[in-house]
Amino acid sequence: MTFDHASVRTTLKPWGRRDLGPWASNGRQDSPVGEISFEYDEPEGRERLLLLKLLFTREKLSIQVHPDDTAAKSMGMASGKSEAWYVLAADEGAQVAVGLKRPLTQVEFRKAAIDGSIDELLDWQDAAVGDIFYVPAGTVHAVGAGLVIAEIQQRNDTTFRIWDHGRSRELHIDQALAVARLEPASSRKMSRHITVERAELVACPFFTLERLDLCADTRWELTAGRESWAMIAAGSGTIGSLTARIGDGFFAEADRADIRVGRDGMSLLFATAASAPAADLLRELPAKDRLKPDLADIDSHRERHDVIPFPLSGAAL
Known part of the structure; x- marks a missing residue:
């Protein structure tokens, strides 16, 4: 997937x-x-x-x-x-x-x-x-x-x-x-740094939540070993062939994606259905493999989901 x-x-x-x-x-x-x-x-x-x-x-x-x-x-x-x-x-x-x-x-x-x-x-x-x-x-x-x-x-x-x-x-x-x-x-x-780019925010029996802070104009490989959710908290770039801007959400399960970070860097909140962070979640690609994303193209072809009100049934917040 x-x-x-x-x-x-x-x-x-x-x-x-x-x-x-x-x-x-x-x-x-x-x-x-x-x-x-x-x-x-x-x-x-x-x-x-x-x-x-x-x-x-x-x-x-x-x-x-x-x-x-x-x-x-x-x-x-x-x-x-x-x-x-x-x-x-x-x-x-x-x-x-x-x-x-x-x-x-x-x-x-x-x-x-x-x-x-x-x-x-x-x-x-x-x-x-x-x-x-x-x-x-x-x-x-x-x-x-x-x-x-x-x-x-x-x-x-x-x-x-x-x-x-x-x-x-x-x-x-x-x-x-x-x-x-x-x-x-x-x-x-309190957050705990796993690497310079990875901060563990919460690890509990049901999920792990991390923040990934990626420097501008870099390229990374992200590996999701099980059910995972991500949201762009700051910056922009691409995840695979998809544009990634503030507020965009992503889903993955047992797959890898190539992340190309834009000129303003990128911060992602990354949650996975595991009780501890994965050792091999994030890998920086060598400098010779980096290709800067064309942010003008990202802006002009950006795919965003409009907000459509959805009535929630039953008890809620």
């Missing part, structure tokens, strides 16, 4: 934003968009393990929790939902909440969920560009306003909403109590 552009679908959310630039080709929307999800469909309809998203927040999201694998399977689902966040853009004072300030009893939790004081019991943390947060399934969490976040998660969108800041959407307090860890969480992660 070759590296290919991922398609995108958008989900309208009351807490979303109308300005999606530069992450979408159609940067201004008529209705608030909360999520862009990257998808890749094949004729045989294989079920993917991971889901890569972009979140756009103008207001606080609901306070929520996701089931772990054990709880999810008891409900007839294939997996739980652990996730990780990488902050792409942040307004001054933007925050996320991961875990509680202190342990709570179920009685305390239920009361706080009903009257909304649960918001004050969350461990709110400042969020800035480049920050990384890991949110294991069962962790009570929320995303604040003024953020653009890249999220990689297990492919299960089951969300139990605990508090929705006075919005009229359904709450799921009983279900949340059944799966939530009512305690503080260690969420903020």
Whole structure:
């Protein structure tokens, strides 16, 4: 299977934003968009393990929790939902909440969920560009306003909403109590350099998330040994025969691709369904093999996916 552009679908959310630039080709929307999800469909309809998203927040999201694998399977689902966040853009004072300030009893939790004081019991943390947060399934969490976040998660969108800041959407307090860890969480992660170009952001039992920072006018070979998702976070170039610009998503499985980096360099977020980084993921090609991409040609023949609103069914953020 070759590296290919991922398609995108958008989900309208009351807490979303109308300005999606530069992450979408159609940067201004008529209705608030909360999520862009990257998808890749094949004729045989294989079920993917991971889901890569972009979140756009103008207001606080609901306070929520996701089931772990054990709880999810008891409900007839294939997996739980652990996730990780990488902050792409942040307004001054933007925050996320991961875990509680202190342990709570179920009685305390239920009361706080009903009257909304649960918001004050969350461990709110400042969020800035480049920050990384890991949110294991069962962790009570929320995303604040003024953020653009890249999220990689297990492919299960089951969300139990605990508090929705006075919005009229359904709450799921009983279900949340059944799966939530009512305690503080260690969420903020520090990147670890594997090589000069590769930084491990998160490695957990379900996925690995890396950032690849490639210098201008270089050429690389990228090898995906299993299900992998990539998104261009900065710069431009080509991946195989495909143009690669900010906001573009890619999918690959058991294949290699030739990356030619443009004059502004390129940063990719790269997620794979493995618990540790692959040793042979990235290889720089010798200088004699490098060919500078023609960026004028890239711009004139760029293939981008327009944003089309997609209503999401069931409980969500």
